[in-house]
Amino acid sequence: xxxxxxxxxERKDVKGEVVKVDVEVEEPRTEILETKEIxxxxxxxxxxxVIVACGRGVEKKEDIKIFEELAETLGGLVGYTRPLCEDRxxxxxxxxxxGHYVKPALYFAxxxxxxxxxxxxxxxxxxxVAINKxxxxxxxxIADYMIVGDIYEVVPALSAAFKKLT
Ligand SMILES: Cc1cc2nc3c(=O)[nH]c(=O)nc-3n(C[C@H](O)[C@H](O)[C@H](O)COP(=O)(O)OP(=O)(O)OC[C@H]3O[C@@H](n4cnc5c(N)ncnc54)[C@H](O)[C@@H]3O)c2cc1C
Numbered sequence: 654x655x656x657x658x659x660x661x662x663e664r665k666d667v668k669g670e671v672v673k674v675d676v677e678v679e680e681p682r683t684e685i686l687e688t689k690e691i692x693x694x695x696x697x698x699x700x701x702x703v704i705v706a707c708g709r710g711v712e713k714k715e716d717i718k719i720f721e722e723l724a725e726t727l728g729g730l731v732g733y734t735r736p737l738c739e740d741r742x743x744x745x746x747x748x749x750x751x752g753h754y755v756k757p758a759l760y761f762a763x764x765x766x767x768x769x770x771x772x773x774x775x776x777x778x779x780x781x782v783a784i785n786k787x788x789x790x791x792x793x794x795i796a797d798y799m800i801v802g803d804i805y806e807v808v809p810a811l812s813a814a815f816k817k818l819t
Contacts, residue, residue, distance in 0.1 A: 698748065703729025703759045706748055706775070709736050710764015710785070710804050714743045719805070720763060723812045726819065727759070734771050749774035761811075763804045767792025784808065 698704065705724040707717060717731065724731045732755070735747040748755055750773040760778035765771060767783070767790055775781065776795060783796035784807045793799045800807050 698730055698732055698746070698753045698755050701730040701755070701757050703727040703761075704732045704748070704755055704757045704778075705729060705761045705763065705808075706732040706734065706765060707737060707763050708734040708765030708771075711737070714741075716805075717743075719808050719812075720761075723761065723808055723815070726812050726815045729757070729759070734765055761808075762792050762796070763808055765792055766790050767795065 703724065705720045705727075707720050711717065711720070720731050723729075732748045732753070733744050733746070735749060735752060738744045738747045738752075746752060748771065750770040752774060754774045756775075756777035756779070758779045760775055760781045762775070762781060762783040762785075764785065765783070766785070766787075772792075772795060780798070781792075781796045782798040782800065783790070783792040784800040784802060784804050785792055786801065786803050788801045
């Protein structure tokens with residue numbers, strides 16, 4: 654039998670008895686001290702129209718704000734490759750074969766080499782823009798737009814350019 658499957662119990666002809674019980678309900682002993690509004694739930698990566706994804710080219714966790722700025726400018730979300738989550742332990746959820754499968758209208762791959770396990774999760778994106786300082790990086794094989802350069806220069810320049818348009 655496959656795991657998490659069970660035999661159905663046989664029906665037995667058992668009759669139940671309705672018992673009426675008098676219960677005294679006490680006043681609740683809880684008190685409302687403070688009410689807080691629920692934070693708006695962020696759109697999921699799978700639903701994002703724009704994703705700015707960061708790879709091992711990002712040197713420090715605090716540098717993520719550079720990529721958040723671009724994502725925010727375009728109304729999108731930031732995503733990560735697995736090493737930023739599993740190896741560096743900066744985040745918990747990554748994009749790719751063993752993580753989120755995404756297909757946004759616009760996907761920025763920033764400092765991402767383009768290994769097959771990552772590509773498997775992004776290949777159905779409409780437009781892929783890859784930014785990598787290595788012109789031979791495999792990500793360029795599937796990218797619609799190639800930017801050979803340093804993410805620390807290119808991404809802030811893109812944010813500034815898009816801000817002018819919006
Ligand atoms: C079973 C299995 C499942 C996996 N599943 C996933 C998965 O779901 N998702 C996933 O992402 N990975 C997955 N991996 C890991 C995968 O094999 C790769 O190791 C990973 O995707 C590489 O991540 P990366 O591109 O961030 O890093 P790297 O491969 O190290 O690439 C970093 C890139 O950044 C570039 N770079 C560095 N500095 C700069 C800079 N300043 N400016 C511009 N470019 C720069 C470099 O040229 C390089 O191309 C899996 C691995 C295994 C074994």
